[in-house]
Amino acid sequence: MLDQLDSFLSLFVGFLGFLVVVFIITSYKWSAFFNLYLIIVFLVVSFRLVHIGLLGFYDLGSFNTYSFYMGPIILFAIPSVYLYFESLYSDRVHFNPKRTLHLIFPLSNLLLNSLQYNFSILNSCLIETIQIISIQVFIIGYCLASIYLSYNNLWAKRNDSSALSSVHEALMKKWAVFLLLVLVTLSIKLVYSIYTEMNENARIVGYKSSLVKSLLWFFVFVYILRSPELLYGYPKLKNRFQELEKKSQAVSPVWVDNIPEIKSAQDSKLNESIDTKIGSYLAEIERYINSNHPFRNSKYTIKDLSKDLNIPASHLSYVFKYHCEMSFVEFRNQNRIKDAVKYINTDFLENQTFDALADAVGFTSYNAFFVSFKKYTGLAPKDYIQSRDSHRFSEKGE
Missing domain, CATH: 1.10.10.60 (Homeodomain-like)
Structure with missing residues (x-):
């Protein structure tokens, strides 16, 4: 019964995530380039949740084998969360090609996972151990970087003449704390899942599901839908609140x-x-x-x-x-x-x-x-x- 509930919730939250992606895209005129990072995060997460949910009800056959070696795709979401925070505070409107360097590690792991399917020499215990340990370090590193970035921009930053309105400041801090808590929780769970999969000789990276994971993403998606102002970026949100205050x-x-x-x-x-x-x-x-x-x-x-x-x-x-x-x-x-x-x-x-x-x-x-x-x-x-x-x-x- 619990497994069926888990599968149903994963399906529901996954489709909710796709709905949020559509919402973000239609809000593009307010949100500039940084929403691209949210789209990457939510698409990856939603795809995985839907797949996990379907596994509980259907035999997906060859698709399971394909997704088995696509496990590292979740790694694209890790630097994307960091880039989201970075762009949220600066509200960058121009795409910087240098930001693609953050995706090299996920791409290399995706390539390695695909090659391991065809070349047995790459399936050695040493290579897999190095890969798993490097992935765990990668996840923990970006998690700490996101926390440090948010601390510098929300708590350690002194007020100046360009400071945001108090309403805006309170909203951004509340959202940042919420998202960071979710990020830390899911990172710990992902690292643990990867560790257990390594001991079980599994080749999917953190693909184990739980009610906690689905519930956390459910709260994230609902938070976005209830407070779409969060998509606008730090400076743009200030202007948005000024407009609302005038109207109010x-x-x-x-x-x-x-x-x-x-x-x-x-x-x-x-x-x-x-x-x-x-x-x-x-x-x-x-x-x-x-x-x-x-x-x-x-x-x-x-x-x-x-x-x-x-x-x-x-x-x-x-x-x-x-x-x-x-x-x-x-x-x-x-x-x-x-x-x-x-x-x-x-x-x-x-x-x-x-x-x-x-x-x-x-x-x-x-x-x-x-x-x-x-x-x-x-x-x-x-x-x-x-x-x-x-x-x-x-x-x-x-």
Whole structure:
């Protein structure tokens, strides 16, 4: 039963890994070259997990023999993780051919494994022992190099004028610690697997499976899907957070000075009579909205605003049609979200629910509130709170 669960989980996580690869490729416009390293890691890992899972359910025949001698392909993932960390911190956008030198050792082992299939002279005990020991040193070496690289870039590096935002810093440290723990755990397991396979005269490098391996990769893949900002690279992520912070403020719409061509005769006539009043209208609208929060009333309409401001409804309709980048309904919803952000930042949700928050700012349902919140801030309500809390936590740490 446990073996079947292991095989099923390996299959599931392997296909999830392929899904993450597709996600990374479609996110390429944000991620530059360093995602190539993640693609190598995830493709290798996903292939191995799927193959391990299939072995538990099917006899793959000759394919097993082929993969038997393709065991060292996992070694391509080892330097790729290191290169991922290196590129993540520098956010390199140009491919450096020198980085391919990191792949010489995996390539040589892949070649040696293939030659050993055809030339028995290469299957001597001495050669295999040297190969296994060198692979273990290779894995441990890159694991330590990744830890050292992360330490220098996240913990030992002093703050300067180009330092990242506290939210960004906290997110990157959390991700780096998580990935390093996974890397160390899997490296130890891989070294141990290689050692046991050597004693069993096996010719596949670390191909033994376990629930722990599948679960660890499952958490890595889910982490990426839940926090795609991690794909963007260190400097790019800073810019991304600045964009989200601007959106999360849910500012009032930009009022338009240069209106488009007026084709309606009625609107043209209205334009002539109220053109000089537009400035005062806009100021009155802003003042009243910010002072009285009328949109907390879920039934509040443009006619109600007209009555409260003592401005003809036809004049307000004209203003929102030609001097506002959005309709009155969109303007109302955006200001409700602006109001909601203020509630959240005053810890309204410590004693209240999201439904209560939606009702407090004027939405008739949580679904309508959720859609509008994500539309105008770029974040779901819970994600906004998580981002805000991370920012507060990092500020306290400073």
